[in-house]
Amino acid sequence: MTLGDWHDRWERLMARYQPGRERAIERMIDLVASHCDGPAPRVLDLGGGTGTLCARLLERLPAAEITLVDLDPVMLTIAGASLPPSVRVVRADLRDPDWVTRLPSGGYDAVLAVMALHYLPPGRLTELYAELAGLVRAGGLVATVDDMPDEDAVATTSDGGEDPWSTWWEQAAADPVLGPAVVERARLFGDAPSAEWHPPAAWHLRALGAGPVEKAVVAWRNGIQAAVVAFKPR
Template sequence: MTVAPDLAAEWIDRWDAQQEGYVPDREERFAVLVDIVEHAVREVAEPVVVDLGCGPGSLAARIAERVPRAVIIGVDADPLLIALARGRYGDLARWEVADLAADDWTAALPGPVHAAVSTTALHWMLPEQLAGLYRTLAAHTAPGGVLANGDHLAVAEGLAGPAAAVGAGRALRSGVTGREGWTDWWDALLDDPRLAGVTAGRRRSTSAVQDAAGESEHHDGSNRLSAADHARLLLAGGYSGAGVVWQHGEDTVVAGVR
């Protein structure tokens, strides 16, 4: 599955714009995640960095800018998003189509992981799937390695309203309101005749984009886990320490150290 570089860049730029509508501090979140990676691999000559649910490669590209010596593995279940990443970024990373809910995604790893990242992706996993992912990842992570996950995470009971107000206020101040939505982006992508060769067989769903076999890539909605839930699962999975390292309303980065 191949996409021309200019066409891939066009659609990834549009992806980035619509994502900012949901994550007004997206670039700051990216910077925080890369700060964590850079610190974790500071003494490793050729660190292995895994981007979990990498989508079209936006975070992986930013890691490559700051840590050019890293071997980056971008893993996503969607072959179309991986095709866009390959089209725009080429061999900046090793792009792998794999399901993070299955254990066999680790076959893509060239060795021990020194840092793993994810952004706005793991909330689609059921809690038991996420627990399995953290166990599997911990088993493949070098001592001192980290996982850093940025996402909208559930806040304490009674604080959902104030947290939502913080997010809405930040979106207004950042000028990212009224952006194209996730579903609209997918609809437009699948309607683009220039991508007919790679979108053939894909069909729309109100809850997820589905492949030709009708298999949904995500369950319907978010697992609504909190930062405390993620920390608990990381510790149970084999990480020695875990907790929040950055937060703005619901927008949270949780990290675990192996």
């Protein structure tokens, strides 16, 4: 099985576990295209995984200068094989404040995170939001999409039965190319479960709005999923 096949299988898996992800990616791209000046925005994709957002953004804005950041060696292996050389793929741990030193430079037009930051604890996520605001140029934006279950939001549930998530990872471990990356992933993350911390949108508004940005807003909501966006003053 090629890495391209693994990318496609991952997309199908995400479509099952995160049914709103596809729409969120398209809305993020619309946001960049409508807000950023010129055809070549500088974009930072946090927790970019296999590079889906990057690839879709390049379809819309081929001249965009994109940097993808992730820590998972399995995701980075697939992204490195799937994305064009113009996309910079950076391995960095967002839990460590020194992660910014691994970036090529600051001055981004947009910093985006799609279903990527829920594993960070409250204190670290608050710090990260301030760091992101510092990476964005005047007039740029920071946007994050995740599950933000406000009281009036309606949750969606996946069907029961088999566990395709475990199956995907078991088969990846047996793959001759991805297998070593799965071993390294286990070394990095151990058996510790993800924090899976999903505060309401109001929490993200306060945390992101505390940085050097204009008032953060909820740009859209789809059930329990919402997008919070903050713009840096010009």
